Amino acid sequence: xxxxxxxxxxxxxxxxxxxxxxxxxxxxxxxxxxxxxxxxxxxxxxxxxxxxxxxxxxxxxxxxxxxxxxxxxxxxxxxxxxxxxxxxxxxxxxxxxxxxxxxxxxxxxxxxxxxxxxxxxxxxxxxxxxxxxxxxxxxxxxxxxxxxxxxxxxxxxxxxxxxxxxxxxxxxxxxxxxxxxxxxxxxxxxxxxxxxxxxxxxxxxxxxxxxxxxxxxxxxxxxxxxxxxxxxxxxxxxxxxxxxxxxxxxxxxxxxxxxxxxxxxxxxxxxxxxxxxxxxxxxxxxxxxxxxxxxxxxxxxxxxxxxxxxxxxxxxxxxxxxxxxxxxxxxxxxxxxxxxxxxxxxxxxxxxxxxxxxxxxxxxxxxxxxxxxxxxxxxxxxxxxxxxxxxxxxxxxxxxxxxxxxxx
Numbered sequence: 001x002x003x004x005x006x007x008x009x010x011x012x013x014x015x016x017x018x019x020x021x022x023x024x025x026x027x028x029x030x031x032x033x034x035x036x037x038x039x040x041x042x043x044x045x046x047x048x049x050x051x052x053x054x055x056x057x058x059x060x061x062x063x064x065x066x067x068x069x070x071x072x073x074x075x076x077x078x079x080x081x082x083x084x085x086x087x088x089x090x091x092x093x094x095x096x097x098x099x100x101x102x103x104x105x106x107x108x109x110x111x112x113x114x115x116x117x118x119x120x121x122x123x124x125x126x127x128x129x130x131x132x133x134x135x136x137x138x139x140x141x142x143x144x145x146x147x148x149x150x151x152x153x154x155x156x157x158x159x160x161x162x163x164x165x166x167x168x169x170x171x172x173x174x175x176x177x178x179x180x181x182x183x184x185x186x187x188x189x190x191x192x193x194x195x196x197x198x199x200x201x202x203x204x205x206x207x208x209x210x211x212x213x214x215x216x217x218x219x220x221x222x223x224x225x226x227x228x229x230x231x232x233x234x235x236x237x238x239x240x241x242x243x244x245x246x247x248x249x250x251x252x253x254x255x256x257x258x259x260x261x262x263x264x265x266x267x268x269x270x271x272x273x274x275x276x277x278x279x280x281x282x283x284x285x286x287x288x289x290x291x292x293x294x295x296x297x298x299x300x301x302x303x304x305x306x307x308x309x310x311x312x313x314x315x316x317x318x319x320x321x322x323x324x325x326x327x328x329x330x331x332x333x334x335x336x337x338x339x340x341x342x343x344x345x346x347x348x349x350x351x352x353x354x355x356x357x358x359x360x361x362x363x364x365x366x367x368x369x370x371x372x373x374x375x376x377x378x379x380x381x382x383x384x385x386x387x388x389x390x391x392x393x394x395x396x397x398x399x400x401x402x403x404x405x406x407x408x
Contacts, residue, residue, distance in 0.1 A: 025328055025335050033353050033390035036345045038075040042185055048341035049087030049231065049295020051320025052137055056113035058366045058374060060359055060381025061320060061339045066117045067382075068343070068357070074122035082128040083184075084117055087295035087317060088135025088196075088231025095138040095150035096157060108157065115161050115168055129167040132158060135231035135295065136196045136264055143200030148175050177201070177210050179217045187350045189224040191217050195232040195294075198274050199264070211277050218285035225352070225394060226289035227344075231296055232264075232271065234278075234314040237329040238297025241266045264296075279309040288312055290352070290394060293342075298322040300342065300356050302334040302389065313354075313393055317342040323361045334389040339364050344393075352394040360384035 046069060054062045065084070073082045096107045117123075118130045138154055139147035155174035162168050172178040177197040183189050191214075201207060218226055228234075235241065265271065282288050292311035295318035303314040314331075319339040326335035340358035347353065363381030366374045 025326065025332070027335065028333055030333070030389065030391060032387070033355070033392055036347065036353060038072075040347050040349070041076060041345055042081070042348050043188075043346040044072045044076070044082050045184070045190075045344045045346070046082075046084045046341055047087060047229070047293050047315065047317040047344065048084070048320045049316075049318040050089040050135070050298050050322065051086060051114055052089045052092035052110055052135075053321035053365070054113055055109060055365075056116055057378070059113065059321065060363045060366065060378055060384070061341070062113060062117060063378060064357070064359065064382055064385045065341055066120065069117055069128060070120035070122050073120070073126050073128045077122075077126060080127045080129060082123070082126070084128070084130045085192075085229055085293075086114055086130065086132045086320075087229060087293065088133045089137045089295060089318075089320075090114060090132055090135065090154065092137050092321075095140040096153040097140075097150070098153065111154070111157055112161075115158075115166055118167055124165065124167075127167055129169070131192065131229075132168065132170050133192055133229060133231055134170070134172075134194050134196060136199070139196050139200065143202075147196075147200060151175065172197075177206070179214055181217050183224065185346060187224055188346060188352070189217070189221045189226050191226055191228050191289075193228060193230040195230040195274065199232075199270055207277075211281050214278065215281040215284050218281060218287070218289070221285075227291040227293065228289055228311065229293045231294060232266070232274075233294030233296055233301075233316045233318075234275065234292035234311055235301075235303045235329075235331065236266055236294075236297045236316050237301055237327045237332050237335055238299050238316065238318075238324050240264060240297050241329070282309045282311075291315060291344075293317060295320070297326075298324040299326045300334070300336045300338060300340055300358055300388075301326060301332060302354070302356070302391075303331045304333050306331050315342060315354075317356075319358065321365070323364060333391075336388055337361070338388070340385070340388075347396075349396040350394070351392060351396045353392050354390060355387055356389040357385055358388045359386075 091107050091110045097103045118128045140150040152174040155170045158168045158170050171180040171192040172194050178193040180192040289311045291313045293315040297316055298318045300319050301316035305312045323337050323339055326337050336358050338358040343355040345353040363384050366377035368374045
């Protein structure tokens with residue numbers, strides 16, 4: 001069929017929409033927070049998502065994270081003072097397949113590449129933990145028994161690693177939705193959720209119980225600041241959120257995303273229902289959480305909350321093994337389409353700081369066929385990492401919220 005003027009006009013509109021999503025970001029300035037000296041630090045939590053394609057010895061991201069984890073474990077030199085939280089999509093493309101499946105060995109290599117981040121001598125001496133949260137790919141992009149089977153495989157593998165002396169655990173455990181609650185310190189409560197469980201669950205009673213437990217975790221936190229952690233983020237300016245990429249704008253995926261048909265996108269009815277019910281739980285608790293941290297989009301993003309039931313900060317830390325675009329949306333105070341991760345620093349004076357560390361997409365993965373080529377790539381990749389954003393989320397006497405990008 002020859003294109004008509006109407007078809008060409010529609011294509012032009014789609015391209016303009018895509019171009020708007022790809023323009024340079026206009027974000028508010030920020031004052032870089034000075035590096036925190038270890039004597040003033042009580043605990044450190046690293047946040048990294050979507051590392052499912054990273055391979056040890058070929059991933060500058062994992063190498064840099066391992067070095068930071070080891071350095072902080074050594075400097076703090078206290079039991080369980082350092083943690084790494086993997087925000088889902090631990091194993092691409094289909095989670096941990098069954099033993100005997102042709103893809104099982106490659107899946108295991110991806111998982112162990114992340115386990116080894118906490119395998120350094122200082123990390124093991126001072127019980128640095130790696131917490132693994134499930135993502136939609138870890139469910140094998142499935143629902144029901146098939147997806148639960150993939151999560152059970154992941155759970156078993158992490159239990160086996162723990163039996164070998166590595167501090168690893170799946171939160172929530174297989175077939176559990178969460179929340180899993182642990183109080184990091186006297187003023188901070190961490191809450192882990194399996195958001196893909198909610199997206200694939202069909203029983204409304206189970207969902208009601210899920211949110212009743214979330215409300216309970218918020219209410220019982222008392223004066224502690226609550227930090228939610230999950231695979232799917234609260235907000236995103238990436239392809240799963242507000243951004244329409246050029247590829248999607250030219251095809252059926254664009255129409256599906258705009259209509260909310262793709263359940264993995266934040267505008268889908270089922271995910272909007274999740275956010276609405278989460279907002280209800282926050283309202284019932286009377287106090288918004290400090291942070292909601294997720295991955296899912298392959299970028300680094302920081303949002304300031306815009307409403308009384310929103311988290312005061314929303315984070316996207318999905319730069320573990322890929323990089324995707326970030327668009328301009330209200331509330332965004334930092335965004336980068338770069339591989340990397342985030343670090344939450346909990347100080348002895350009860351303040352909390354956020355640091356974002358990013359590398360270069362030029363060194364996302366070192367897949368050279370020869371050892372010398374890979375070594376050179378890994379060295380160059382390490383040099384490309386830098387601190388690109390920092391802020392104080394919580395002061396000793398209150399909360400600091402940076403100026404957000406105004407609504408247009």
